Amino acid sequence: MSGSHAVSRPKHQRVLPGFAISLGVSLLFISLILLLPATGLVMQTKGMSLSEYWYVISDPRLVASYKVTVGSAFAASLFNGVFGLLLAWILVRYQFPGKRILDALVDLPFALPTAVAGITLATLYSSTGWLGNLLESIGIKVAYTPLGIIVAMAFTSIPFVVRTVQPVLEEISQEEEEAGMTLGASDWAVFWRVIMPSLRPALLVGVALSFTRSLGEFGAVIFIAGNMPYVSEITSLMIFVRLQEFDFPAASAIASVVLLTSLSLLLIINLWQGAYLRRIHGK
Amino acid sequence: MSIRLDNISKQFGKFEALSPLSLDINNGEMIGLLGPSGSGKTTLLRIIAGLENANTGTIHFGDHDVTNVHVRERRVGFVFQNYALFRHMTVADNVAFGLQVMERALRPSPAEMSKRVKQLLEIVQLGHLAARYPEQLSGGQKQRIALARALATKPEVLLLDEPFGALDAKVRKDLRRWLRNLHDELGFTSVFVTHDQDEALELSDRVVVMSNGKIEQVDSPVELYAHPNSRFVFDFFGNVNQFKANWNNKHWQNGNAFILPPVAEATQKNGYLYVRSHELSLSKKANSQASLPCKVVAINPVGAEVRVELSPIGWDTTELWEAKLTHQVLNEQSFSRGDEVYATPQVGYFFADGVRGEPIILRWPFLAPGHLMFDI
Structure with missing residues (x-):
């Protein structure tokens, strides 16, 4: 069937629009919706000198808020790492009535306005709420404490873990687990040596996304946090406070810290994942 | 172990x-x-x-x-x-x-x-x-x-x-x-x-x-x-032609094709006759033991043998028939695509309806040479 007529189509013809156009359009939109606001943010701080900048971002009350935010986000994303994995696991591995509903419910935190989530959680966990009432009787206070911050952060960011782990879990064939078992591995060994290593990159990305999302969470947290200076104030609230004082440069300075932290974390995770995939595929 | x-x-x-x-x-x-x-x-x-x-x-x-x-x-x-x-x-x-x-x-x-x-x-x-x-x-x-x-x-x-x-x-x-x-x-x-x-x-x-x-x-x-012991095994191993045999008190009939089984009670029944493709000969003339008119659909030389695909004329099969001939036989008879030929089994495996187990193995020609009406 070969011959000189075989190549009749022009060399560069593709189904999708050309590289130049699609890249151009993509870059334009990235610039408009991501880079421009970020640049604007940095520009806001340009009136400040380095020492002023440092003064603003190293304010003791603010530093306390960093600790609260990072600590809570860390706890929330760890919690999500465990329970998100569990949730993804049952959604992928088991058939049960209501599975599709549960699957849809996972996205609820994305769909719900975060303020609504915050108010609902605060009501639920306050000392008169259904859950808060119960927890109070065993001496645990959630609403208006740092624990409440963790609950709100975990709630709003759990879909990240479930939705990144789920497809990878679906891809792991049951045969790999069975292969492990026929080779004499215990259930524990199969989980840690066969399943987890394949899942680890996705899980880590999910947890990292959950963490960065928690760092920036505002609406859901402020209603349940209690917002006591040095105890339960989060960094986004501090930005909001500066905005209310019309101190835009200070607000931008704080925001730039959050932005930088999130970006570098995502970049590190991305590089690590890239290296992992290159190793596996040998490229 | x-x-x-x-x-x-x-x-x-x-x-x-x-x-x-x-x-x-x-x-x-x-x-x-x-x-x-x-x-x-x-x-x-x-x-x-x-x-x-x-x-x-x-x-x-x-x-x-x-x-x-x-x-x-x-x-x-x-x-x-x-x-x-x-x-x-x-x-x-x-x-x-x-x-x-x-x-x-x-x-x-x-x-x-x-x-x-x-x-x-x-x-x-x-x-x-x-x-x-x-x-x-x-x-x-x-x-x-x-x-x-x-x-x-x-x-x-x-x-x-x-x-x-x-x-x-x-x-x-x-x-x-x-x-x-x-x-x-x-x-x-x-x-x-x-x-x-x-x-x-x-x-x-x-x-x-x-x-x-x-x-x-x-x-x-x-x-x-x-000794395949069932029709399933026979079918599954492939390279086998199937003839739905309806006994009409004279021979096995299927449309306008017929095969004459040896005289024995066990074979004078309805059933299925299986013929392996290398145990099938082709001729341009019909004979008295079998008349299976076919049309040559394809001739494929594969290594030492030639596979001839046959589509039945005036009788039913689920699949095309196939005969495996040597190059020599094919050269002597010189068929080409589209020719009408008659297939004659040399060995057949008969599964009577309702009888389980091994088939009855039949070998042709079973008539004494003087009784043959035509050459095989």
């Missing part, structure tokens, strides 16, 4: 995957489980491995009852259809896995382990790939690594699910021979699943033919060919 299956059955919900069946596999034997998809062969293999539990029956490895022994304690080597290599481990780590997860008391030292892995990789002739990852290997290489991994713990039973299913023809053939040699050399008992009759016949000491969750026949390849 011998394997004894007794009265094994398996149901998935309401679907009966295996009807109660029994099978004895001798120590050191290589058994092929052969059948179409859905015949229960993979289920049976998984039950032997312990990956699936039978609803009834018992399994013995040697004298040891393993019916309720967990897969990880059965100590079988299992090679999966898609190899199921661990993607995140190097080839060497994959092979070492079975050794690494051993109980501490039994586990070999790291030095012994790497020696054993090296040895296994040499057995499968892939020592140079030890540091690679599975995704960097070809299908045939993956297959051999999967085998090395399964052999690492020195199992006495090796189970293989469609071991060559995903490979191309050439690789498949090489690997088949290689596996057979390895089996003979290391002396384990092997059971493999396949839907390819050539593979089953070439590799197995005995072939277990399965359909619809039942064992149809268990025999050596030679016996299976000489």
